[in-house]
Amino acid sequence: MSYLINALLLLLILTSTSVVLTRTPRRQGLAMAANGCVLSALFMTLQAPDVAFSEIVVGTVALPLFFYTALSGLRTGPRSDPEAAPLKDHNPS
Amino acid sequence: MTHFPYFVAVWLFAIGVVGIVRSRDYVQLIACLTVIQSATYVLLLAIGYKVHAGAPIFSDHPVGSPAVDPVVQALVLTDIVVGAAVTALLLSLVIQLRKRRGTIAPDTLQPMSD
Amino acid sequence: MTHRTRTTVLVFLLLLLVPLAVSGLTRLPAFGHYQGPYGDVINTITVHARHVTNMVSAVNYDIRGFDTLGEEFLLMSAVTGVAMLLRGGRGEATSARPTRVLRRRREGRSEAITGIGRLLAPITLLYGIYIIVHAQLTPGGGFQGGVIVFAAALLVYFGEGYASWRKTVRSTMLTLGETLGAAIYLCSGLYPLLSGAAFLQNTLPLGQIGTITSGGSIPIINLGVGCAVAAGFCSIALELLEETRLP
Numbered sequence: 001m002s003y004l005i006n007a008l009l010l011l012l013i014l015t016s017t018s019v020v021l022t023r024t025p026r027r028q029g030l031a032m033a034a035n036g037c038v039l040s041a042l043f044m045t046l047q048a049p050d051v052a053f054s055e056i057v058v059g060t061v062a063l064p065l066f067f068y069t070a071l072s073g074l075r076t077g078p079r080s081d082p083e084a085a086p087l088k089d090h091n092p093s
Numbered sequence: 094m095t096h097f098p099y100f101v102a103v104w105l106f107a108i109g110v111v112g113i114v115r116s117r118d119y120v121q122l123i124a125c126l127t128v129i130q131s132a133t134y135v136l137l138l139a140i141g142y143k144v145h146a147g148a149p150i151f152s153d154h155p156v157g158s159p160a161v162d163p164v165v166q167a168l169v170l171t172d173i174v175v176g177a178a179v180t181a182l183l184l185s186l187v188i189q190l191r192k193r194r195g196t197i198a199p200d201t202l203q204p205m206s207d
Numbered sequence: 208m209t210h211r212t213r214t215t216v217l218v219f220l221l222l223l224l225v226p227l228a229v230s231g232l233t234r235l236p237a238f239g240h241y242q243g244p245y246g247d248v249i250n251t252i253t254v255h256a257r258h259v260t261n262m263v264s265a266v267n268y269d270i271r272g273f274d275t276l277g278e279e280f281l282l283m284s285a286v287t288g289v290a291m292l293l294r295g296g297r298g299e300a301t302s303a304r305p306t307r308v309l310r311r312r313r314e315g316r317s318e319a320i321t322g323i324g325r326l327l328a329p330i331t332l333l334y335g336i337y338i339i340v341h342a343q344l345t346p347g348g349g350f351q352g353g354v355i356v357f358a359a360a361l362l363v364y365f366g367e368g369y370a371s372w373r374k375t376v377r378s379t380m381l382t383l384g385e386t387l388g389a390a391i392y393l394c395s396g397l398y399p400l401l402s403g404a405a406f407l408q409n410t411l412p413l414g415q416i417g418t419i420t421s422g423g424s425i426p427i428i429n430l431g432v433g434c435a436v437a438a439g440f441c442s443i444a445l446e447l448l449e450e451t452r453l454p
Contacts, residue, residue: 009101016105016128020112028124039131046138047148047161050263050348054173057354061361062177062440066447070184071120072452074191083165095237102227107221114217141246144239149250149262150391152417154345156254162246165261168264171278174350176434178285181443185292188450192296200210
């Protein structure tokens with residue numbers, strides 16, 4: 001089975017380099033998800049099913065979700081002046 | 094090759110550091126930080142691997158059958174979950190930074206003076 | 208420090224440190240020839256010492272249970288930090304009610320996504336609970352099952368929309384779930400002290416190998432960790448999603 005492990009390691013090099021070299025944030029989230037998939041396949045072939053469980057959900061779903069939500073929050077939040085008063089409560093009461 | 098996974102871990106670490114130095118805003122920096130974290134996972138799991146050995150689960154194999162090391166797997170699996178929570182904390186720091194300073198590019202942010 | 212200075216320092220340091228790392232790592236035993244004694248010892252004795260068949264769970268929650276207690280509190284601190292930063296930035300009101308954004312351009316959610324969400328969310332929730340409960344028998348545990356339950360909650364969000372999701376998943380219940388998880392872990396650590404044993408020692412009856420109740424305190428700790436992880440990740444997602452709703 002060493003061919004499988006070596007092939008997955010080469011694929012991992014490709015996907016992690018793509019995470020670093022992608023410039024658009026929208027594509028970088030998808031590259032992170034692909035990286036998570038390849039990592040979890042590698043962990044399965046290294047006979048670590050528990051670790052592959054964690055990595056599938058975290059690397060493919062949770063991390064890109066936090067990433068995209070933070071990007072969306074960065075675009076909708078107000079830009080504040082550093083010397084201005086602190087932000088007021090936005091929830092309508 | 095006998096040491097190939099270790100070299101892959103070094104490559105992941107190096108490319109993550111290159112990404113951090115070359116990043117143009119803090120959100121890309123956090124994505125490169127997750128690449129660095131995955132380098133440690135690969136290194137730890139590669140250390141514990143044995144050829145022709147199975148997973149350390151003995152529900153269907155008898156107890157004496159060869160199995161890989163469970164200690165490094167226990168380390169990595171809690172690390173993955175907690176690493177995601179810490180990444181979320183870093184992202185919320187970036188959101189606060191944007192609110193206070195109006196920008197998230199590391200090149201334009203100067204340290205606080207006065 | 209300008210961009211160019213940073214890049215030159217980086218190239219210099221990489222040329223210095225990468226050969227050092229490679230030469231150090233080639234002195235490790237070859238890949239696939241693990242030599243250390245502890246893995247083999249644990250694989251040999253734990254099945255009969257603790258009546259469990261998943262060695263990784265036994266290491267996580269029994270043999271090295273103190274480290275996992277620290278990791279769970281790390282998770283709680285990260286979730287508290289996210290809540291403090293984002294709620295503090297929005298104002299002092301809690302996020303008990305969802306912010307309604309008026310006059311926002313909304314594209315309708317397609318029915319396929321709603322159908323997939325409604326079909327898969329209960330199945331994923333059941334699968335996550337199964338993974339938490341069978342921690343000591345098959346691959347799984349509190350951490351893995353907790354994030355799978357979080358994925359089920361996310362499927363509800365994708366299928367139904369933010370307002371319906373907030374009605375299902377309330378932030379007070381999430382806080383309760385997290386503290387319940389930490390309390391279960393601490394209580395199962397303090398309980399052995401009553402009978403004179405050490406903190407977190409496994410003193411409950413070990414049961415029969417292969418049943419759900421085997422392993423003593425391992426299934427109880429797993430339930431706590433699963434609760435805490437699922438509630439913690441849902442809290443993080445709730446705070447981050449609430450952040451995108453500012454007018």
